Amino acid sequence: MFNKEALLQELIFKAIRSSGAGGQHVNKVASKVELQFDLSKSLVFNEEQKERLQTKLKHRLTKENVLVLQCDESRSQHKNKDLIIKRFLELINYSLIIPKKRIPTKVPKSVIRKRLKNKRNLSEKKANRKKPNID
Template sequence: MINEDTLISELKFKAIRSSGSGGQNVNKVASKMELAFNLSESEALNDEEKERLMTKLSHRLTKEHVLLLQCDESRSQHKNKELIIKRFLGLIKEGLKQDKKRVPTKIPKSVIRKRLKNKRNLSVKKATRKKPDLE
């Protein structure tokens, strides 16, 4: 499994002024946190893990293979940093999970017979609803 401490040490953080409500606090304090993680230059991940993450997180990566995340949920910079680290580690763990191989199943013959029997019964029921031919 991955070593979280080495991953966290490779992260780059940047504090930005947050938008939205908060009064004077928003204008004075840079509480929004931005996380940058360069996937291609990471030493905590091996090549196979990097490839898997590049395919699974391709829609979130920049052209330089940098993962950018932002958090401004809290008014505290430290709380936002904790939240963004948790979110980042969750993304990495989810991206490294291997998908289960789908085992194709065969439809049982009894199910096919039952479906065809129901179709026949329905067509008979609808045929009996017609007005009788008087000629």
């Protein structure tokens, strides 16, 4: 589908200070990792794949077609980097999947007959509840 190693070369990583509680350690260690991927400048994907990625990831892309992901789950920068790479690759793989075209099936004649028979039976049952017409 695509060259994973070449794709990983196009990624830009930034280490940022993680937010939230943590005391002095949080203020001096940049453990949060931000991943940036410029879809328009990518050489790994062809135009069709870029178009598909653009439509599938349109709510995640910036105006410049840059995908930005962040991870601060772990206190380790290396673990966060591994997690974000894994998440990015899953996202790209999922976005490149071409869904199968649905082929509508024909309703079997036996099903149609059964439905009409049930309809007729219900109609007769309700007709039998009426008072007889004595004229």
